[in-house]
Each structure stands twice: as structure tokens, then as C-alpha cells.
Amino acid sequence: MTTLFISDLHLDETAPDITARCLDFLQGAARGANALYVLGDLFEAYLGDDDRPAWREPVLAAFRGLAASGTALYFLPGNRDFLLGEAFAASAGGTALPDPFELQLHGTRIIVTHGDALCTDDRPYQTLRATVRDLKWQRAALGLPLATRQAFAAAARQGSKQHTAQQQAMLMDVNAAAVEHVLRGSGCSVLLHGHTHRPGSHNLLVDGRACQRLVLGDWYTQHSALRWDEHGPRFV
Numbered sequence: 206m207t208t209l210f211i212s213d214l215h216l217d218e219t220a221p222d223i224t225a226r227c228l229d230f231l232q233g234a235a236r237g238a239n240a241l242y243v244l245g246d247l248f249e250a251y252l253g254d255d256d257r258p259a260w261r262e263p264v265l266a267a268f269r270g271l272a273a274s275g276t277a278l279y280f281l282p283g284n285r286d287f288l289l290g291e292a293f294a295a296s297a298g299g300t301a302l303p304d305p306f307e308l309q310l311h312g313t314r315i316i317v318t319h320g321d322a323l324c325t326d327d328r329p330y331q332t333l334r335a336t337v338r339d340l341k342w343q344r345a346a347l348g349l350p351l352a353t354r355q356a357f358a359a360a361a362r363q364g365s366k367q368h369t370a371q372q373q374a375m376l377m378d379v380n381a382a383a384v385e386h387v388l389r390g391s392g393c394s395v396l397l398h399g400h401t402h403r404p405g406s407h408n409l410l411v412d413g414r415a416c417q418r419l420v421l422g423d424w425y426t427q428h429s430a431l432r433w434d435e436h437g438p439r440f441v
Contacts, residue, residue, distance in 0.1 A: 208239055208240045230430070241276055251289045251293070252358055254296075278298055284321040315395040319400050395438075397420075398420060
């Protein structure tokens, strides 16, 4: 049984090469997998289920084709596509999952998250995250005309670039105490996430218990995926 994990594709109309990579993956390397988990930021922006640009339709069709071939699909929202939910997942032939969620693969308990909630040193971002993840705020936002949401998204993207440029690199990474808190609270031995665009495997001890943090990379610089089968996890 093979399970695949990807994150941070940031698909956007301005980057057709990344969309092409995604389509190649869904129609090729992902075929035959038991399940595919998309751990957030599939899109650079997702403004609601009424936001259906033409360039996105082949991606939805490719996901549906993969699901029809027998691969179960699961989607998490990210910090860029936090409005992505059950309706989108259904239209892509998959299922929306909460963030975080737990699963067990080949005897290993894993807690999975997009990863932005672990970056607790970036306090301004955490304040923003709490706002945009609030269901009342989301309902109000989705009630606005699409054109208004698009204008807000463009302004927010520019603000995000400025904020990222001003922040120290260490503040944009996960906080060690936050990682330990999640592993301690869940009892899982593996934490898997994306968001930071810093792929790798990190071993750590939590209350004397051997644990591991696995980080997915983005698709703009790493084209990263994680394959987990009976031999364990490995980046591909």
C-alpha cells in the first residue's frame, strides 16, 4: 500500500509550468497509489467555490481522473487557500479534512498539518490566521462579490510579500516548542507538514520518546512529494 503526500504547489495562472507539473504527476506518478493527501496551498489563492477560472478546470479533471482510477484523495486548506473546503474536495473527487488530523500507516501514528500554525514566533501572522480561519469571518467574506474578494486577495498578497521580506528567517520557520506540544498532545511519533518550503527529516526527543518531523517542500523550487509504503517514508 502506497500513500503520497504533497503540499505548497501554489498553482496560479501566472505559472503554467507548475500546473503542467501537477497534471503530469496526477496523470502519471500518482497513479496506483492507495491515497494522495494534499496538505494545503494547492492554489496560490482560492476565493470560494464560485471562483472557477478556466485554467483550473484541467486540474480538477485530473484529480477526478485519479480518483476514478482508485486513488483516494484528501485535501487540507493552507494559508493561501484557507477557503478551500468540502465543496471543492467533492468537485475534485476527494474529501476535505480538518487541520490537523491523524492517521496510521504501517503501524506508525502520524499527525498531519499544513504547518502554518506551528510558526508561532510570527505573532502578526498568527493573529491574521485566527481571523481568516474563523467560520463567521469566512461566511462574511464569501458573501462579498467575487470581484471584491479578488481585489482584497491582490492587496493581501502584496502585504504578505512585504511582511515576509521584513521578517527574520527564523520567525518564518516552525517553533520547536510548538512542534513538541503537538507531538506530546497527540501521542503520535511523526509530525508531517508543509508550509515552510524547507523539506527534510528531523529527529527529536519528546519526553524521552523518539519522534520525527517530516517537512514537504514546495513545487516552485523542489517539486517535492513524500511516498510512504511498507518500507517507510521517503522523499521523491
